[in-house]
Amino acid sequence: MSRVRLVPIVLIAILALAMLFGGWQAYQHFNLLNPLKKNLQSVQGVQTVNIATGSPDEVTIHLGPFNKLENGDLQQTYHAIANEVSTRLGSGVKLNLSDDHGAQLTQVYEGDYYPILAQGKDKGNYTDMISQVSSLAKKQGIQARITMDEQYIYVQLAKGSHYLYDVIPYSTHQGGAAS
Known part of the structure; x- marks a missing residue:
């Protein structure tokens, strides 16, 4: 062995x-x-x-x-x-x-623009959402561009040397029961 x-x-x-x-x-x-x-x-x-x-x-x-x-x-x-x-x-x-967003652009985005984007996304009012963001951006001297496809909302903001990008997915509701 x-x-x-x-x-x-x-x-x-x-x-x-x-x-x-x-x-x-x-x-x-x-x-x-x-x-x-x-x-x-x-x-x-x-x-x-x-x-x-x-x-x-x-x-x-x-x-x-x-x-x-x-x-x-x-x-x-x-x-x-x-x-x-x-x-x-x-x-x-x-x-x-x-990106190079800077504190001021981030604050403006979170306080002014994101609520408009979230509401537009939730209600499905995409054209109103885009026009509201564009109008507000013009008043604040911010260059803004919002585009969309079947999955995401693409947000571009720029002011001076700072720029901010955000890609927001559409909500996907996964079935389930409601009471």
Whole structure:
């Protein structure tokens, strides 16, 4: 009868797992994340890209001012970014946009514009929502652009050297009983 030595078997198993894990990390870094980062940085308007793997994966994109975006439009730029991310990483990736909004523009957005946008979205009054935001922005000397597609409302605000972007999903009501 032969005796099986436990210590060498455990060491070999640990070494094999370490090599597999290291190989997976190298593959992910060189064949998945680096090409994605390079492709995202080539999208017009993208200044920096940060990719954090995890559960879920998270991609943070810092965008430049309006004139740097694809045709000056957040919606087109967002679609280019989202398509690239979903092609490389699949669905379920958290996509964050960052901008140079400044405290004053953030305060005006949260206090004046977001309530109009939320009410318009909830009531389905999209044309009124857009005209109210445009009118208010004109009075406040803010450049505003609101666009929409079947999934999101895209908000672009700029004043001076500061600019703010927001992508607001439409509410999706998931069935259920009401009493």
